[in-house]
Amino acid sequence: MDLATIVGLVAAFGLMISAIMQGGSLLIFFDIPSMIIVIGGTVGTAFVNFPYRDILGAIKVARNAFFHKTTAPTETISKLISYAGKARKEGILSLQSVMNEIEDDFFLKGLQMAVDGQEPEALRDMLEKEIEYVMERHDKGQEIFSTFAAISPAMGMIGTLIGLVQMLQNMSDPSSIGPAMALALLTTFYGAIIANVVATPIAGKLKIRSASEVLNKTLITEGMKSILEGENPRLMEQRLHAFVSPAERESNFGK
Numbered sequence: 001m002d003l004a005t006i007v008g009l010v011a012a013f014g015l016m017i018s019a020i021m022q023g024g025s026l027l028i029f030f031d032i033p034s035m036i037i038v039i040g041g042t043v044g045t046a047f048v049n050f051p052y053r054d055i056l057g058a059i060k061v062a063r064n065a066f067f068h069k070t071t072a073p074t075e076t077i078s079k080l081i082s083y084a085g086k087a088r089k090e091g092i093l094s095l096q097s098v099m100n101e102i103e104d105d106f107f108l109k110g111l112q113m114a115v116d117g118q119e120p121e122a123l124r125d126m127l128e129k130e131i132e133y134v135m136e137r138h139d140k141g142q143e144i145f146s147t148f149a150a151i152s153p154a155m156g157m158i159g160t161l162i163g164l165v166q167m168l169q170n171m172s173d174p175s176s177i178g179p180a181m182a183l184a185l186l187t188t189f190y191g192a193i194i195a196n197v198v199a200t201p202i203a204g205k206l207k208i209r210s211a212s213e214v215l216n217k218t219l220i221t222e223g224m225k226s227i228l229e230g231e232n233p234r235l236m237e238q239r240l241h242a243f244v245s246p247a248e249r250e251s252n253f254g255k
Helices: 004-021 032-049 052-064 073-090 092-101 107-117 120-169 174-229 234-243
Strands: none
Touching: 004 073, 004 174, 032 052, 032 120, 032 174, 052 120, 052 174, 073 107, 073 174, 073 234, 092 107, 092 120, 092 174, 107 120, 107 174, 174 234
């Protein structure tokens, strides 16, 4: 579980609720018609904009913002260097014995292709194609949540207009002014929360997660190609270090 995402959401909603309760009851900020207009309108409009399957796919991708096991690039490089040394000493088929150590499906696929005798360039082409599909799925998820962030304030404004129309039509009845004004203001409030506290931060976190995953997959792709080519592990490490910042580089061969 991603602690930063959980802490951020709890802090944001916790502070807002605390501020609300300082000035009155929390219940006055709950209005079912306002929620229906904003949430229902946002989701409905998203279904108009995207296929049904893409919306469901975005929900699955969103789990990466909350549940994501991050693999440090240095850890991936270290494994690749270790496997490169083993392959040079014992042959490429010796990598069959380390497959049970790998939890990452992409890494496991690369090892299996190497053991099966795939040509280096063919291996890289196939793995790079898979990376492209991963990026496409992630970009779609980010786009959908960015759309949520764009639509929800607009739905809040529509709800505000509805409330104002209802209020102006019933100015002669003082008892109807309060509910209509509440509808007008709360829809804007809900739209702002969905856009700025939920949808936009999730889209940003998914972008960061995608970049991290693509980096690791790129390291695996380049590393497995180098292993098949029999490249010297020390030279291979120097080449893979070009993908990470100098502060993160840790040599497996000492200084």
